[in-house]
Amino acid sequence: MNQEKSHSLFHKAINIIPGGVNSPVRACKSVGREPLFIECAKGCFIFDADGNRYIDYVGSWGPMILGHAHPAVIDAIKTVSELGTSFGAPTALEVEMAERLTEAIPSLEMVRMVNSGTEATMSAIRLARGVTGRDTIIKFDGCYHGHADTLLVEAGSGVATLDIPGSPGVPKSFVRHTLSLPYNDIDAVKQVMSGRGKEIACIIVEPVAGNMGCVLPINGFLETLREETQKHGSLLIFDEVMTGFRVAYGGAQAVYGITPDITCLAKIIGGGLPVGAYGGKRDIMEHIAPQGPVYQAGTLSGNPLAMAAGIAMLKELEKPGFYDDLEKKSRKLSDGLKQAAQDAGIKATFNRVGSMMTMFFTDQPVNSFNDAKTSDLKRFRAYYAGMLENGIYLAPSQFEAGFVSSAHGDKEIEETIAAAADVFKKIKG
Numbered sequence: 033m034n035q036e037k038s039h040s041l042f043h044k045a046i047n048i049i050p051g052g053v054n055s056p057v058r059a060c061k062s063v064g065r066e067p068l069f070i071e072c073a074k075g076c077f078i079f080d081a082d083g084n085r086y087i088d089y090v091g092s093w094g095p096m097i098l099g100h101a102h103p104a105v106i107d108a109i110k111t112v113s114e115l116g117t118s119f120g121a122p123t124a125l126e127v128e129m130a131e132r133l134t135e136a137i138p139s140l141e142m143v144r145m146v147n148s149g150t151e152a153t154m155s156a157i158r159l160a161r162g163v164t165g166r167d168t169i170i171k172f173d174g175c176y177h178g179h180a181d182t183l184l185v186e187a188g189s190g191v192a193t194l195d196i197p198g199s200p201g202v203p204k205s206f207v208r209h210t211l212s213l214p215y216n217d218i219d220a221v222k223q224v225m226s227g228r229g230k231e232i233a234c235i236i237v238e239p240v241a242g243n244m245g246c247v248l249p250i251n252g253f254l255e256t257l258r259e260e261t262q263k264h265g266s267l268l269i270f271d272e273v274m275t276g277f278r279v280a281y282g283g284a285q286a287v288y289g290i291t292p293d294i295t296c297l298a299k300i301i302g303g304g305l306p307v308g309a310y311g312g313k314r315d316i317m318e319h320i321a322p323q324g325p326v327y328q329a330g331t332l333s334g335n336p337l338a339m340a341a342g343i344a345m346l347k348e349l350e351k352p353g354f355y356d357d358l359e360k361k362s363r364k365l366s367d368g369l370k371q372a373a374q375d376a377g378i379k380a381t382f383n384r385v386g387s388m389m390t391m392f393f394t395d396q397p398v399n400s401f402n403d404a405k406t407s408d409l410k411r412f413r414a415y416y417a418g419m420l421e422n423g424i425y426l427a428p429s430q431f432e433a434g435f436v437s438s439a440h441g442d443k444e445i446e447e448t449i450a451a452a453a454d455v456f457k458k459i460k461g
């Protein structure tokens with residue numbers, strides 16, 4: 033496969049952009065490769081600078097649930113952009129977005145738009161601290177909540193992939209207020225809360241983790257978080273940046289029936305434009321400026337292009353049968369891969385909720401970051417390389433989720449399974 037143009041672009045980029053990329057996970061360092069530069073994408077296909085076509089399971093790391101360049105989203109952006117790209121003043125589109133979000137997720141009584149998932153979680157933590165008057169927060173190993181200082185502790189995503197324990201530049205005095213516990217460890221949560229519950233402003237969690245690969249909450253885990261936070265006057269924050277509108281229209285909280293105090297959103301709600309949001313109970317959200325004293329602002333927040341793209345996407349997701357159809361495709365892919373792995377004698381653990389999934393190259397169940405780390409990373413690397421060679425574009429890390437979109441057809445899913453079967457045979461040896 034000719035990837036010369038990508039190679040020469042990367043050569044230029046690496047001199048003037050750190051690592052040649054604007055976000056670490058894109059660099060493909062952990063799989064020992066250079067990134068592909070993307071020219072365009074349509075539906076479930078993505079095309080690199082050399083014109084190679086791949087079936088895409090990255091979906092821009094989550095947002096592209098309709099596939100790429102969906103006509104409804106593109107039309108909305110075109111129409112709205114003619115009217116001006118930013119006003120720094122309220123618009124009807126922001127009201128419509130807030131209405132749609134609060135209708136979709138009943139725990140959101142009020143919502144504030146921001147520009148990224150990082151901003152959403154950072155602001156939610158500030159809000160939780162402001163409301164409770166407490167400084168300490170609890171997170172979980174392998175969960176990624178963006179790159180804000182207080183949250184870069186035992187984090188997932190690129191931090192996990194590059195095996196960075198923390199980050200230089202984050203003051204120890206900040207991190208002192210962040211406790212990181214093993215995901216799904218109910219006893220650890222109970223123990224810390226019984227000893228230090230009064231200090232804890234909030235527990236923040238990915239209700240289905242996606243940033244150490246896809247890891248599901250075990251029975252009772254989310255329930256315990258809800259009970260313990262309630263008991264000790266702490267707030268429960270669901271970081272649904274990845275799971276919101278992905279695992280169900282109402283997010284993971286709809287799937288598992290747990291009501292958090294604050295929810296963070298991003299990715300899908302922007303239709304592929306930069307966006308984030310956080311919201312929750314009215315009496316909590318009323319602490320946000322200018323209604324309350326907790327300050328949070330943004331020049332481009334609620335940007336009309338992002339609102340229009342997000343609204344257009346949400347309208348498609350509301351159509352009857354959308355998530356049933358996506359579930360069918362996702363199950364077909366997951367079942368097919370599982371069978372192919374089994375046939376080839378490859379040991380793998382499949383975790384999936386709806387269209388979000390990870391195949392871990394381990395024979396153990398994966399319920400935590402430590403479990404995920406039992407995966408054979410050399411084998412993952414070989415699998416990744418083989419799949420790419422066969423025209424399948426996967427996230428370049430064992431510790432990431434893959435996404436199916438509504439644009440993936442039976443034909444492409446079958447092509448993917450056949451490609452995997454071929455690769456499994458080759459990497460078995």
Ligand SMILES: *Cc1c(COP(=O)(O)O)cnc(C)c1O
Pocket residue numbers: 147148149150151153176177178179238242243271272273274298299308
């Ligand atoms: C992607 C992600 C973030 C960060 O969002 P950005 O828009 O990249 O800042 C935060 N939390 C979760 C769960 C994510 O998946």
